[in-house]
Amino acid sequence: MKRPTGYDVARFLLAFATIIGFTGCSETERPQATVEKNLPFEQRMRINGAGASFPAPLYQAWFRNLSIKEPRLQFNFQSVGSGAGIERFTLGVVDFAASDIGMTDRQIAKVDRGVILLPMTAGSLVLAYNLPEVKNLKLTRQAYVDIFLGKITKWNDPKIAQSNPGVKLPNQNITVVHRSDGSGTTAVFTKHLGEISPEWKKKVGVGTAVQWPSGAGKTFIAGRGNDGVTGLVSQTPGAIGYVEYSFASKNKLNMAALQNKAGKFVVPSNESGSATLAQVELPDNLLAFITDPPGESSYPIVTYTWMLLYKKYNDPNQAIAQEAMIQYCLTDGQKLSSQLGYIQLPPNVVKRVAAVADRITPDFKITIPE
Numbered sequence: 001m002k003r004p005t006g007y008d009v010a011r012f013l014l015a016f017a018t019i020i021g022f023t024g025c026s027e028t029e030r031p032q033a034t035v036e037k038n039l040p041f042e043q044r045m046r047i048n049g050a051g052a053s054f055p056a057p058l059y060q061a062w063f064r065n066l067s068i069k070e071p072r073l074q075f076n077f078q079s080v081g082s083g084a085g086i087e088r089f090t091l092g093v094v095d096f097a098a099s100d101i102g103m104t105d106r107q108i109a110k111v112d113r114g115v116i117l118l119p120m121t122a123g124s125l126v127l128a129y130n131l132p133e134v135k136n137l138k139l140t141r142q143a144y145v146d147i148f149l150g151k152i153t154k155w156n157d158p159k160i161a162q163s164n165p166g167v168k169l170p171n172q173n174i175t176v177v178h179r180s181d182g183s184g185t186t187a188v189f190t191k192h193l194g195e196i197s198p199e200w201k202k203k204v205g206v207g208t209a210v211q212w213p214s215g216a217g218k219t220f221i222a223g224r225g226n227d228g229v230t231g232l233v234s235q236t237p238g239a240i241g242y243v244e245y246s247f248a249s250k251n252k253l254n255m256a257a258l259q260n261k262a263g264k265f266v267v268p269s270n271e272s273g274s275a276t277l278a279q280v281e282l283p284d285n286l287l288a289f290i291t292d293p294p295g296e297s298s299y300p301i302v303t304y305t306w307m308l309l310y311k312k313y314n315d316p317n318q319a320i321a322q323e324a325m326i327q328y329c330l331t332d333g334q335k336l337s338s339q340l341g342y343i344q345l346p347p348n349v350v351k352r353v354a355a356v357a358d359r360i361t362p363d364f365k366i367t368i369p370e
Contacts, residue, residue, distance in 0.1 A: 044071065045321040050078040051085020051098030052184050053225040054244045055121055055305045058340050059098065062333045066325060073321055079225060083182025083208050089308050096322065097308040100184025101208065102287045114311030116360065118353050119286055119304035120329055122277055122343040124268045125189055126301075128233050128253040129240040131155065131170065137256045138163045138265045141300075144258065145197040147240060148176060149204070150213035150220070155238065163265070170238075173219060177232045177241030180222035182208040188289075188303045189242045195291040242301075245273070246341025260300040261292050272299035273343040282352060302343070309360060319361040326357045327366045 049059075056079035063075035080088075082099040089097035090110050108115045127144060129137060134155075139147075143159045146152040152159055156169040179186045187208045194201035204210050212220045221236070223229040230247040233239045240256075245268050248255050257265040266272050275297040282288050290302050307326075313319040330350050337344040345353070354366040 040320060041072065041317040044074050045318060046074045046076070047095045047318065047321060047325075048076050048078075049085075049096040049098065049307075050080045050088050050094050051308070052082040052100045052305055053079040053227065054082075054100045054123060054185050054303075055098055055342070056226075057246055057250075058121055058337060058342050061336055061340060062329050063325075065332075065336070066328050069328075070324075073324060075325055079227075081179075081181040081225060082184030082187070086308070095313075095318065096310075098305065099308060100303055100305045101187045101289075102306045103308060111310070113313075116309045116311055116356060117286055118307045118309065118326065118357055119282070119288075119345070119349065120307050120326075120353070121334075121337055121345065122273065122302060122304045123341070124245040124273045124276075124299050124302050124343070125185065125192075125242050126245050126248050126255040126268045127240055127258065128230065128243050128248040128255055130233055130237055131172075131254065134164075134167060134169065135254060137167070137254065138259070139256045140259045141196050144256070145193055145200055147174060148178075148193065148213075149200060150176070150215065150218035153217050153219075163259075172238045175219045175221060175236050175239040176212070177229050177236070177239050178212055178220060178222055179209075179229060180224050183225075184208060184305070185226060185242065185244065186210065189301065191289060191291050192301050244341075249341045258300050260296075260298050261294055262296040262298070264296050266297065266299045268299050270338045270341075270343060272297060273302050274346075275299070276302040277343060277346060277349075282349060286353065286356060309357075311359060313360070316361065323357055323360050323366060327354070330354055330366070330368060 056077060059077045063077060067074050082101055085097040086099055086103060086107060088094045102117050103115060140163050143152065146159060153174055155172045155174055161169055190206045190210055194206045214220060221232060223232040226243045226247045229241045229243050230251050233241045233253060234251055255268050257267045260266050275295060276290060276293045276299050279293045279295050279298055280288050280290055288304060292300060309322055330353060334344045351368050354368050358366055
């Protein structure tokens with residue numbers, strides 16, 4: 001197959017920008033003839049990815065919409081967890097991956113083709129709970145640490161009751177739900193707990209998988225993926241678990257207001273998540289971990305989540321397809337974020353991500369409208 005020239009790619013970029021500018025049009029109004037003539041390849045590009053369950057609903061919605069807008073761009077994403085996604089990406093059995101924790105320098109060194117890490121969206125981790133009669137639960141930092149340490153085992157424990165005056169808390173056992181798989185969500189959650197609690201850091205630690213407390217009077221159960229934890233919380237009276245906001249919201253689970261670094265109780269929402277991101281400056285490698293953000297309006301557990309792409313693709317058309325996908329996700333795709341419970345990237349972050357993604361193929365220039 002002939003390698004597309006810079007002129008071919010420039011024409012394709014113009015056509016693709018036209019596609020993503022017509023989201024308000026029906027399929028019959030969309031100028032498909034122009035797209036057909038200007039794409040630098042005729043066949044459908046089938047591109048496979050795998051990884052974090054945290055952004056999976058959003059990624060799958062992005063790729064579904066993208067395939068409707070341009071049928072030759074067929075992206076598939078399997079929700080297998082950050083750890084499994086990194087493993088498959090390192091082995092080269094997928095074309096891209098997703099991780100809530102990026103990759104370490106050691107992991108990156110194992111990838112011969114090089115790695116580009118792109119924060120594509122962000123979300124809040126929430127503590128979803130199953131107490132139908134308690135709608136506005138507040139948890140202090142010490143209370144939710146102690147719940148996950150197994151030190152608080154009843155819902156009417158004084159450490160919970162003191163921040164919920166007037167609320168009738170049941171004399172009911174707490175069932176803690178955590179992830180069973182290697183999980184970026186677990187890494188984000190345990191990093192936060194380790195940041196605010198020396199006891200947690202010493203006894204349990206931080207990682208994609210940890211040894212959860214066990215023993216008499218403690219009930220801990222595990223589910224696979226954010227969807228697995230969400231399902232167990234919804235099915236188990238008295239349960240509490242950490243999940244991404246969109247999963248809890250979609251399943252109409254109660255979510256606790258958490259005490260932040262400034263001492264304020266903050267309800268998880270798109271607004272509180274955006275307030276948290278505003279406190280964070282992305283470094284050159286685009287890897288920023290938000291372990292305990294400042295600010296009175298900040299929600300305390302917010303994370304970026306990253307797409308992992310290769311610096312080099314053997315097929316130049318696949319490289320073009322990858323950058324086209326990134327352009328869509330950074331423009332029209334961002335409009336879906338808040339609808340699905342994710343945090344829309346700030347404009348300055350979008351521009352920085354686009355500039356880094358341009359390294360995949362020098363012939364394709366991602367442009368971001370002002």
